[in-house]
Amino acid sequence: xxxxxxxxxxxxxxxxxxxxxxxxxxxxxxxxxxxxxxxxxxxxxxxxxxxxxxxxxxxxxxxxxxxxxxxxxxxxxxxxxxxxxxxxxxxxxxxxxxxxxxxxxxxxxxxxxx
Numbered sequence: 869x870x871x872x873x874x875x876x877x878x879x880x881x882x883x884x885x886x887x888x889x890x891x892x893x894x895x896x897x898x899x900x901x902x903x904x905x906x907x908x909x910x911x912x913x914x915x916x917x918x919x920x921x922x923x924x925x926x927x928x929x930x931x932x933x934x935x936x937x938x939x940x941x942x943x944x945x946x947x948x949x950x951x952x953x954x955x956x957x958x959x960x961x962x963x964x965x966x967x968x969x970x971x972x973x974x975x976x977x978x979x980x981x982x
Contacts, residue, residue: 943976
C-alpha cells in the first residue's frame with residue numbers, strides 16, 4: 869500500500885523513531901513502527917484486520933470518512949483512504965475497502981486525551 873502524510877510533523881513521527889519516541893513514548897513508538905510495516909506490506913486496506921489488536925475501524929463525527937488503527941489501548945493511528953491523486957475518498961462498504969491502495973496518515977492521537 870502507498871502511504872502519504874498529511875503534514876511534515878506526522879511524516880517526521882512516522883519516519884523517525886527517535887522523534888516518535890520523544891512525542892509519544894517508547895510503547896507507542898514501537899507499535900507505530902509495527903503498524904506502519906503492516907500497512908506498507910498490505911496490497912490494499914482490506915488486508916488490515918478489523919479485529920483486535922489491530923482493529924481497523926471507521927470513524928465518525930469530526931473524523932467522518934477517516935479510519936483508525938489501534939496502537940495501544942489509548943493511542944491510535946488515524947488516516948483517510950485516497951484515490952491515485954491523493955484525494956480523500958469515501959468508502960461505502962466493507963467490500964470496497966479492498967480497492968483502497970493508498971492512504972494519507974492524518975495523525976497519531978491519544979483517543980482519551982490523557
